[in-house]
Amino acid sequence: MERIMSIFIRAGWFWIGVVIFLGSTSFAEEIYTWTDESGTIHFTDSLQKIPPESRNQVETKSMGKKPPSPKPNSEGEEGDPHRPAPNRSIDAPVPPFHPQALERHEVPFQPYEGTARRVIVEVTFNGAITAPMAIDTGAPGMTIKPELAEKLGIFENDQGKLIVQAGGIGGRVPAIRTIVDRIQIGGAKGHFIPTTVTRLNTEAFEGLIGMDFLSNYSMKVDWKKKVVIFEEIPVDPEMPGGRDEQWWRALYGEFGSMRLQWQEYERFINDRLESSLVTTGPDIELMKMLKGFSAFQAQEADKLLSKLDRYANQHFVPRHWRKY
Incomplete structure (x- = not known):
């Protein structure tokens, strides 16, 4: 599982079938299992796929229920009771707020993708890699x-990369959720950017810059001069890290719920393996593969939660914003 992201891209998106079957944020409502005459255990998410002669012995497992709410940990926070509480004090002082002079940045842009008008700017990632990106206020x-993600070392690092499905105009497609530490457009900077890695049908740019970055600036486009102007928005002391309560709650909810769901699915598969009367065969091998994949997903979600916790600690994010 260590190099699953590289395999995901380089070996023809092997996990597409697994992701489509399991889903990214919820599982099939019910999983059906039965044992044939030879003692082999089968499972499926559709009754229509079960032989008529075996339907009287079908077992049903509901997977659509929300995992039980975790108990508060030793510091009274909600979350995984086995997850160590962040190393911070309830009464940790919030640093004093000092207004800073606001900056204005003019950045040249490429105005066209073929005949379509675009605002395409050069973006530097983590101070190392520069790539053309389109500004999209609707994202x-x-x-x-994936090619840019590979240049950034996302498939090789150990900081969290979760296989999901991304929705778009063309439907749902396989994707990876991760976090990019910092980006820079001219003099405009952004930190801790949740990022989706997926295919884009264009050669003109390597990705889209959405509102996670743009919300910290007032943006104007000067088509005559072919520059986009980023004007800093005054820092709001009620928005730690430049993000509001809804943003923090949503990200904790996303990573936390996915970790719990994949943990539950791993337990379900493990129970089926332990209760199986056979130990070999294609169905057993498939279940073992799904168990390993579920464990990998839960582990990657936990890494993203840990990274989010560290960033929240740096910005004194209130504890009740971190519930999931």
Whole structure:
């Protein structure tokens, strides 16, 4: 599982079938299992796929229920009771707020993708890699191509990369959720950007810059001068890290719920393996593969939660914003 992201891209998107079957944020409402005459255990998400002669012995497992709410940990926070509480004090002082002079940045842009008008700017990632990106005020977050993600080392690092499905105009497609530490457009900077890695049908740019970055600036486009102007918005002391309560709650909810769901699915598969009367065969091998994949997903979600916790600690995010 260590190099699953590289395999995901380089070996023809092997996990597409697994992701489509399991879903990214919820599982099939019910999983059906039965044992044939030879003692082999089968499972499916459709009654129509079960032989008529075996339907009287079908077992049903509901997977649509929300996992039980975790108990508060030793510091009274909600979350995984086995997850160590963040190392911070309830009464940790919030640093004093000092207004800063606001900056204005003019950045040249490429105005066309073929005949279509675009605002395409050069973006530097983590101070190292620069790539053309299109500004999209309709996108909530940042999206990048797998090729750019590979240049950034996302498939090789150990900081969290969760296989999901991304929705778009053309339907749902396989994707990876991760976090990019920092980006820079001219003098405009952004930190801790939740990012979706997926295919884009264009050669003109390597991804989309959405509102996670743009919300910290007032943006104007000067088509005559071919520059986009980023004007800093005054810092709001009620928005730690430049993000409001809804943003923090949504991200904790996303990573936390996915970790719990994949943990539940791993337990379900493990129970089926332990109760099986046979230990070999294609169905057993498939279940073992799904168990390993579920464990990998839960582990990656936990890494993203840990990274989010560290960033929240740096910005003194209130504890009740971190519930999931």
